[in-house]
Amino acid sequence: MAVAFGRGDGDGWVWCDQGHRHWGRFGAAGLLIRSWAPCDGDARIVLQHRALWSHQGGTWGLPGGARDSHESPVGTALREAEEEAGLPASSVRPTGLLVDDHGGWSYTTVVAEQAGPLEPAPTGGESIEVRWIEVDEVDRLPLHPGFAATWPRLRRTPAGTLLVVDGANVVGARGRGDGWWRDRAGAARRLRDALVGLAVRGIPAGRLPPPLPPGGLDTLLPWIVLVVEGAARSIAAEPLGAPPAATPPGRPPKTAPPPDPAPPRSPPHGPPLHAPPPHAAPATDPPTHAAPAAAVPPTAAPGGTAGGTPPTDTSTDRAMPALRPAAPHPPVQLEVIAADRGGDDTIVAIAATAADGAHRALVITADRALAARVAAVGAATAGPSWLLRLIEPDLRSGE
Ligand SMILES: [Zn+2]
Numbered sequence: 001m002a003v004a005f006g007r008g009d010g011d012g013w014v015w016c017d018q019g020h021r022h023w024g025r026f027g028a029a030g031l032l033i034r035s036w037a038p039c040d041g042d043a044r045i046v047l048q049h050r051a052l053w054s055h056q057g058g059t060w061g062l063p064g065g066a067r068d069s070h071e072s073p074v075g076t077a078l079r080e081a082e083e084e085a086g087l088p089a090s091s092v093r094p095t096g097l098l099v100d101d102h103g104g105w106s107y108t109t110v111v112a113e114q115a116g117p118l119e120p121a122p123t124g125g126e127s128i129e130v131r132w133i134e135v136d137e138v139d140r141l142p143l144h145p146g147f148a149a150t151w152p153r154l155r156r157t158p159a160g161t162l163l164v165v166d167g168a169n170v171v172g173a174r175g176r177g178d179g180w181w182r183d184r185a186g187a188a189r190r191l192r193d194a195l196v197g198l199a200v201r202g203i204p205a206g207r208l209p210p211p212l213p214p215g216g217l218d219t220l221l222p223w224i225v226l227v228v229e230g231a232a233r234s235i236a237a238e239p240l241g242a243p244p245a246a247t248p249p250g251r252p253p254k255t256a257p258p259p260d261p262a263p264p265r266s267p268p269h270g271p272p273l274h275a276p277p278p279h280a281a282p283a284t285d286p287p288t289h290a291a292p293a294a295a296v297p298p299t300a301a302p303g304g305t306a307g308g309t310p311p312t313d314t315s316t317d318r319a320m321p322a323l324r325p326a327a328p329h330p331p332v333q334l335e336v337i338a339a340d341r342g343g344d345d346t347i348v349a350i351a352a353t354a355a356d357g358a359h360r361a362l363v364i365t366a367d368r369a370l371a372a373r374v375a376a377v378g379a380a381t382a383g384p385s386w387l388l389r390l391i392e393p394d395l396r397s398g399e
Contacts, residue, residue, distance in 0.1 A: 010066035010076075017103030023055065023066055029073040029108040030064020030147075031081040032154055033092055033118070035132070043135045046120045048085060049128040050144065061144030062109065063087070063130065072200075073097060073108035074221070074330045084124040089330065091116030095160040096217035097202060100150055107146060111157050111217065158215040162354040163222040164347055164379075165387065166365035167191060168229055173366055173384035174395070188232035192336055194394035196240055199224050199334045207390060211380030212362055222362075224334045225350055229343040236338035344370045351379035 012025040022028065035044040047060045065080040067073065074094050081087040093115040100107045120130045133141070138151060171187045202221040205214035214220065228236055339346035347363060347370060354361040355378030363374045364387045371381040388395075 008066060008068040010068040010071070012066075014105050016105035020102065020105075022102070022105045022107075024105065026067045026069050026071075027073075027106045027108065028064060028066050029071075029076040029080070029110060030062035031077040031087070031092070031110050031112055032062055033081070033087065033112045033114060035114050044132040045135060045138065046081075046085060046087065046118070046130065047133045047138070047141070048122075048126075048130045051126050051128055054126055056144050058128075058142065059144040059147075060133075060138075060141045061147040064107075064109075067108075072330065074110050077108070077110035077112075078330055082123075084122070084126055085130040086121045086123040087118055088116070091118050093160060093223070093333070094221045094330070096157060096214075096221050097219040098150060098153060098157065098216065099218045100146065109150060109154060111154065113160050153216040156216050158213070158217070159359050161212060161220055161222040161360045161362065162350070163224045164350050164354075164361060164363045164374075165191075165195065165224065165226045166343060166347055166363065166367065166370065166384075167226050167232060168343055169365045169367055169370075170384040170387060171232075174388050184231040185234055188226075188228050189235050189238070190395055190398040191391075192226055192235060192240070192334070193398050194391040195224050195226055195334055196332055197394040198391050199332050203390065209362070209380075209382040209386050211382065212360060221333065226334065226336045227339055227343050227347050227350070228336060229339040229346075233338035236336045238336075240332055240334060240336075344373065348373045348377060352377035355379050 010024050010026045010028075013021050013023060014025055015021055031046075033046045046063070048063045049060050050057055052058050063081045063085040064077055065084070067076040071079070074097075077094075078089040078092060081092065082089060091114065092112045094110050094112045096111045098109045098111060100109070120132065122128070122130050135155065138155075143151065167188050168184075171184065171191060175187060199222070202219040205218050205220065208214055208220060212220065337346065337350070344367070347365070351361045351363055351374045361374070361379035363370070363379050363381045364384060365371060365381060366383050374381060
């Protein structure tokens, strides 16, 4: 066990409704990170060979650990992956969640893609090694039972999903008679703010449209691009609003966490799913393939790993016994892009680059001509009503 770790309020054992003892008072979360192009034969994932002293020592599992009361599963998984495996959040792009719920305790696997340089290595003292493993090799390893139980589902989860929102079309579809159509920038801003909420909480599997089968995920975490045009273009230069706070996973914290900082502006996680479209102004900073600063600071903690690893419980192990600080919110996976020419050309260009990169692209529009154009480049479409049903509460709260 490494020293100088803070301690989270999630650290501790609990009994689940199935009679098991688990590490993590508010549940636990781990990160399954895949290399590019998970559909090809060279797909790899990062696994941790657990230290012999640990719970289920010697088995292979995912970097992860106990959730703190103020953390989302994504926040926990990114923090633990950085602490235990040296995986910077800036090089990781979450694509979905898979929840193993035991009743009274749950383990959330955050499925993610590599989005920048990653050199996995043991950094937290809880590992014999941490490295890339070919997907076809995984079943030959002695796996942690919790990971082994979910691996068949995890293995078939889909590639990352790009959600391209035709802003003018969606605003027009909702705006009949309620006045928000008259203030196009204001309407687009409210749509953007509602999409921030959607980007943070994700889309439940049961509410995905037919073109997006969940593929084993319980929640889809899409990369969202809102394309604005005309009078609404001005909002592309504005910073994103603060995302809603993570839903507390259970009991209240004993100590109020410090306030979370505002999220960074886009681009949040390494390169976006698409290449910069032609004739489109970037939302804020120019899109760059250089890795931005790590979103999760290298605070360390002795939280467990997949299935629950207790820390060694000797006080001399901890130079900093204080409650570890709240990790910042994970960056919001949302960009606003202003179309210089017609919005349709920009949307088609974005959809085409995502589909080219073996990702799924779904364009939200009721424009039939545009739907035909994006279909020709391999993207699917869904109507504004599908999106509006998902975000209507957010839109109302912003009015
Ligand atoms: Zn259990």
